[in-house]
Amino acid sequence: MEAEPNRREGRRRGRDETEDERADRRWTDLMQEIRVAQTGVQILLGFLLTVAFTPHFQGLEQTDKTIYVVTIVLGSLATGALIGPVAFHRIVAGRRIKPQAVVWASRLTFIGLVLLLATLTSALFLVLRVVTHDTYVPWLVSGILAWYLLCWFALPLWTRFHYTEGD
Template sequence: MEADRKPRKELRHGRNETEEERADRRWTELIQEIRVAQTGVQVLLGFLLTVAFTPHFQSLHQTDRTIYLVTVVLGSLATGALIGPVAFHRIVSGRHMKPRAVVWASRLTLVGLVLLLATLTSALFLVLRVVTDNAYVPWLVAGVLAWYLVCWFALPLWIRLRFTSED
């Protein structure tokens, strides 16, 4: 019975899985991550799309309307990038390309997260500009942006560099 099994390629860090099993596991993990980001960006975009139809929107200055337009476009791009892996998987499913599909879906997800970061920053900037005309708004937004960058990118990259073994 053991002789009938295909030899398994053992990966560097001790997981006893084939390339296909690893791709399946990574795909499942990626889809779980995307679900969180997709929900957030879709709710934000849905809210943004309704703003243009409110009476207050008509009284916005042209600068604020431009910021709104940029924010909606960024939100649309983020939504496309974060939904992209699902369409990608559906189109290449059954073609024995899952390891490559996981790599490309991961790239789309990272692009989607960067676009979501830009959308959130732009939306915060717009809301704070409308709520107050104070000069500290850009500084406050910069502080929140720095926080996002630390939480989403700097900390994970630092942990990755610090604790990745050289084996």
Template sequence: MKEQRTEQRTAARPDGGEPADRGRHESKEERADRQWQELLQEIRVAQTGVQILFGFLLTVAFTPHFQGISATDKAVYVATVVAGSLAAGALIGPVSFHRIVSGRRIKPEAVVWASRLTFAGIVLLLVTFTSALFLVLRVVTHGPLVPCLVGGVVAWYLLCWFALPLWARERHTDEK
């Protein structure tokens, strides 16, 4: 059982540190190549979500209904668009990073920086989703339950995106 867990703990950590036990017999370059491929797969999922949401957000300002929303709602909209733009930049950043440093024999370092950009993008995506949901519920319902509903959804995001992975990491990582 312990051997199985050891082999599963090989992905790059967000802080760029090495796992306690690599569990594989691979060179630094082979590990960097594998981690880069894994990171690209993760980024593809997040990029798609942020690009669709960002594209939708950009069109909202040009609808007739937008002109009738309050100044507060417009401020929330601007914050949402800016957060979405920052999330897109952070999630697209690893691609640009890779292109610029490609062939320089620094893939392990590139993996670390790309991982950090991806994590920042996920946090910014959380902000974007939260503010977009807040804005939509505020405009649609005008109800006092909006903060509670948004808080519940944010709690769900935090559970799925951070708490559960951190719990699994702690539970299934042997201390060395």
């Protein structure tokens, strides 16, 4: 009977779980989220890497080539940040520091999402510039960027602050 009260001492508000159980759950949730973003950024980066080897690429203006280089660098950074939590977990596994690993992996994931946002915006800007050569491209890309910001950050933050108390 005494094992139960001792077990409950390590529990926190909200869910009925210990700090280790919470870290395990948060890690699993984070890995599921990362799988979606990793796949997208890897496909995008793979596609972008092949563009430089197409005949059309050599005919691009220097400005478009510069945008391309920026996009490749952003995509590479996003890929590194979104794959980082996997390597992080592998290196610290078994060291009994999962709560700290979850915090750092979450930070890497957030950075990766911001870099993915920049990559998508840059790639969209490049493609629309090359395809249309129209002056409305920056406005169109700005509108799409605003949509990304709304979906990825503004709405979740509004929901977080609107529906939680004292966090």
